[in-house]
Amino acid sequence: MKDSWSPASWKKRPIAQQVRYPDADALRDALERLIQLPPLVSSWEVETLKQQLAEAAQGKRFLLQGGDCSETFDDCRSSVIANKLKILLKMSLVLVYGSKKKVITVGRLAGQYAKPRSTETETRDGVTLPSYRGDLINYSGFTPEQRQPNPQLLLRGYERASLTLNFIRALIDGGFADFHHPELWDLDFVNHSAHSDVYRRMMTAIGDSVSFMETMAGVPIYGFRQCEFFTSHEGLHLDYEQAKTRQVPRRTGWYNLTTHFPWIGDRTRALDGAHVEYFRGIANPIGVKIGPTATAENVLALADVLNPGNEPGRLTFIHRFGAGKIERHLPALIEAVMRSGKTVLWCCDPMHGNTITANNSLKTRDFDDILSELESAFAIHQKMGSILGGVHFELTGENVTECIGGARGLSEADLQKAYESNVDPRLNYEQALEMSLLIARNMSR
Ligand code: PEP
Ligand code: CO
Numbered sequence: 001m002k003d004s005w006s007p008a009s010w011k012k013r014p015i016a017q018q019v020r021y022p023d024a025d026a027l028r029d030a031l032e033r034l035i036q037l038p039p040l041v042s043s044w045e046v047e048t049l050k051q052q053l054a055e056a057a058q059g060k061r062f063l064l065q066g067g068d069c070s071e072t073f074d075d076c077r078s079s080v081i082a083n084k085l086k087i088l089l090k091m092s093l094v095l096v097y098g099s100k101k102k103v104i105t106v107g108r109l110a111g112q113y114a115k116p117r118s119t120e121t122e123t124r125d126g127v128t129l130p131s132y133r134g135d136l137i138n139y140s141g142f143t144p145e146q147r148q149p150n151p152q153l154l155l156r157g158y159e160r161a162s163l164t165l166n167f168i169r170a171l172i173d174g175g176f177a178d179f180h181h182p183e184l185w186d187l188d189f190v191n192h193s194a195h196s197d198v199y200r201r202m203m204t205a206i207g208d209s210v211s212f213m214e215t216m217a218g219v220p221i222y223g224f225r226q227c228e229f230f231t232s233h234e235g236l237h238l239d240y241e242q243a244k245t246r247q248v249p250r251r252t253g254w255y256n257l258t259t260h261f262p263w264i265g266d267r268t269r270a271l272d273g274a275h276v277e278y279f280r281g282i283a284n285p286i287g288v289k290i291g292p293t294a295t296a297e298n299v300l301a302l303a304d305v306l307n308p309g310n311e312p313g314r315l316t317f318i319h320r321f322g323a324g325k326i327e328r329h330l331p332a333l334i335e336a337v338m339r340s341g342k343t344v345l346w347c348c349d350p351m352h353g354n355t356i357t358a359n360n361s362l363k364t365r366d367f368d369d370i371l372s373e374l375e376s377a378f379a380i381h382q383k384m385g386s387i388l389g390g391v392h393f394e395l396t397g398e399n400v401t402e403c404i405g406g407a408r409g410l411s412e413a414d415l416q417k418a419y420e421s422n423v424d425p426r427l428n429y430e431q432a433l434e435m436s437l438l439i440a441r442n443m444s445r
Contacts, residue, residue: 005277005280005281006281007242007245007254007278007281008242009277009278009281010238010242010274010275010277010278011274012277013272013273013274013276013277014270014272014273014274015238015273015274015275016116016267016268016270016273016274016275017116017117017133017236017265017267017268018274019133019137019149019237019239020149021149021150021151022148022149023151026151026152027151027239029151030151030152030154030155031151031154031239031243033155034154034155034158034240034243034244035243035244037158037162037244039244039246039257039258040110040111040158040161040162040165040231040244040257040258040259041165041231041257041258041259041260042248042257043248043251043255043257043283045230045260046255046257046260046283046284046285047283048228049104049106049230049260049261049285049313050284050285050311050313050314051313052102052104052313053104053261053285053313053316053345054312054313054343054345055313056104056313056345056389056390057312057313057343057344057345057346057387057389058312058387059101059387059389060101060102061101061102061103061104061389062095062099062101062102062103062104062389062390062443063103063104063106063316063345063347063389063390063391064088064091064092064095064103064104064105064106064390064391064436065106065107065108065232065261065318065347065390065391065392065393066087066088066091066106066107066108066391066392066393066394066395066432067084067088067107067108067109067112067394067395067396068084068108068109068112068394068395068396068421068426069108069112069115069394069421069423069424069425069426070112070113070114070115070134070135070421070422070423070424071108071109071110071111071112071113071135071160071164072113072135072140072422073113073135073156073157073160076160076163076164078167080396080397080398081109081164081167081168082167082171082397083396083397083398083429084107084109084395084396084397085107085168085171085172085176085229085397086176086178086179086397087395087396087397087429087432087433088105088107088229088395089105089176089179089229090179090182090185090433090436091432091433091435091436092105093179093180093182093206093210094202094206094433094436094437094440095436095439095440095443097202097205097206097209097440097444098202098436098439098440098441098442098443098444099440099443099444100444104228104230104390105228105229105230106229106230106231106232106260106261107168107229107230107231107232108232108233108394109164109168109231109233110161110162110164110165110168110231110233110259111157111158111161111231111233111258111259112232112233112234113134113135113136113137113157113160113161113233114133114134114136114137114233114234114236114237114240115132115133115134115234115236115423116234116236116265116267116268117131117132117133119131122142124142127142129142129143129144129147130147130148130149131147132147132422133149134423135153135156135157136153136154136157136237136240137149137150137153137237138150138153140422154237154239154240154243157240158240158244158258161258165231168229172228172229175220177220180210180220180221181207181210182203182204182206182207182210183203183207185203185433186429186430187199187203189406189407189408189430189433189434190203190407192407192408192409193407193434195407195437195438195441196407198437198441199434199437202437202440202441230260230261231259231260231261232259232260232261232262232263232287233258233259233262233263234262234263234264234265235256235259235262235263235264235275235278235279235286236265236268236275238274238275238278240258241256241258241262241278242278244256244257244258245257245282251283253282253283254281254282254283255282255283255284256282256284259284260284260285261284261285261286261287261316262279262282262284262286262287263286263287263288263289263316263318264276264279264286264287264288264289265289266289266290266291266293266294266320266352269288269289269290269294269298269302271298271301271302271305276302276305276306279306280305280306285313285314285315285316286306286314286315286316287315287316287317287318287347288302288306288315288316288317288318289318289319289320289349289352290317290318290319290320290333291319291320291321291352291353292321292322292325292329292353294329294333295332296332296333296335296336297336299317299333299336299337300336300337300340300342303315303337303340303342303344307342307343307344310341310342310343311343312343313345315342315343315344315345316344316345316346316347316390317333317337317344317345317346317347318347318348318349318392319333319346319347319348319349319377320348320349320350320351320352320353320392321353321373322353322354322369322373323350323353323354323369323370323372323373323376325353326353326373326376326377326380327376327380330376330377330380331380331384334346334380334381334384334386335384337386338384338385338386345389345390346381346386346387346388346389346390347388347389347390347391347392348373348374348377348378348388348390348391348392349391349392349393350369350370350371350372350373350374350377350391350392350393351365351370351392351393351394351424352424353373354366354369354370354373355424355425356369358404358412358415359412360412360413360415360416362402362412362415362416362419362425363421363424363425364402364403364404364412364415364425365402365403365404365424365425366403366404366405367403367404367405367406367410367427367431367434367435368405370403370427370435371435371438374391374435374439374442375442378442378443391439393427393432393435394424394425394426394427395426395427395428395431395432396426396427396428396429396432397429397432398418398420398428398429399418399428399429399430400418400419400420400421400426400428401414401415401416401417401418401419401428402415402418402419402420402421402425402426402427402428403425403426403427403428403431405431406427406428406430406431406434407430407434408430410431
């Protein structure tokens with residue numbers, strides 16, 4: 001099977017979530033132009049991340065992965081990007097403190113533009129149209145024109161991914177000082193929490209540690225140039241992924257150079273399906289979302305196909321069961337993987353199994369459910385002698401009201417105030433930071 005892989009061999013497999021373009025010539029033209037554009041990332045960055053993920057699987061580093069459920073083209077703006085970077089870097093600093101490990105910071109950004117959907121169509125007031133599948137594919141507006149897949153959006157998406165990543169690289173290279181000093185963070189919400197004393201002690205300790213290091217080194221902490229940042233997105237739209245898959249000089253193998261760390265979604269991980277076929281042939285570190293329908297046999301078979309050489313850092317299982325289901329589902333998978341001797345990095349996504357519909361019919365998630373799934377994940381891995389090496393969040397640096405709970409006690413009635421997501425609800429700035437404080441507290445115990 002391995003010999004017959006090519007960047008296009010997925011086309012011979014059954015494909016879930018496929019996009020049907022009305023004009024095949026227009027799709028071909030767009031893809032031909034996409035192929036000509038330079039890559040967004042380099043193979044050495046990809047290999048560096050793989051090495052770091054291998055260390056995370058051994059418990060020597062910790063992975064923080066987060067960002068929007070789906071980026072939108074409208075949100076390709078400096079403030080939104082900078083705020084997302086800031087919250088991720090702040091959370092990673094908190095997690096360094098809690099875990100006493102280096103944290104690998106990976107954004108769900110610069111290409112997270114395509115969405116899997118539970119239904120092909122959406123009906124409003126008796127009108128049925130194709131579902132919105134993310135800005136890479138169609139528009140969210142509810143008209144037949146806007147819901148028609150448009151191949152030009154593949155190019156617009158790639159350009160926006162490039163703009164996003166370019167800005168992030170510039171901020172990080174320039175020393176992006178904003179996140180180093182907790183005393184400058186917006187921490188008002190801390191006062192509203194029952195844990196405010198704990199939070200304050202942690203923030204003071206982090207601030208003191210940063211000052212201590214700066215004094216010792218004699219330079220501001222951004223002068224260390226230690227800050228690395230990687231990108232990830234769901235590799236859902238295989239025409240897009242294939243177009244940027246190439247071989248590079250002096251290395252063997254094929255690299256997906258749209259992103260460092262693509263993942264396979266829970267809906268597209270069929271063993272004989274197109275997505276697994278495409279992913280098995282690329283050299284990047286890859287993730288697979290693992291939901292409640294996955295069996296121990298499924299995950300072992302996925303590990304066989306996706307990582308036959310058992311290469312460290314190559315494969316991350318991102319489990320996402322839901323707070324009420326994790327105890328039932330996770331232990332058997334951990335046990336099977338441990339018994340097989342396979343090397344994987346385990347990461348917990350406490351978002352996608354905890355989506356509920358509020359009374360006002362908005363999709364939401366409860367802060368307490370998210371935390372509960374995370375706490376269970378840490379406890380189960382620890383009890384079984386396994387390692388939870390990372391966490392995966394849907395979050396934004398903005399002050400949205402999409403998830404309920406957290407220190408300010410956002411209620412269902414608050415959701416309307418600033419509900420911006422077209423897809424899944426995200427933790428806002430304060431909820432995301434608070435979540436990292438709670439995880440850090442758990443890890444430091
Ligand atoms: C997602 O990460 O946005 C997503 C759709 O997740 P999953 O594949 O786990 O459902
Ligand atoms: Co999502």
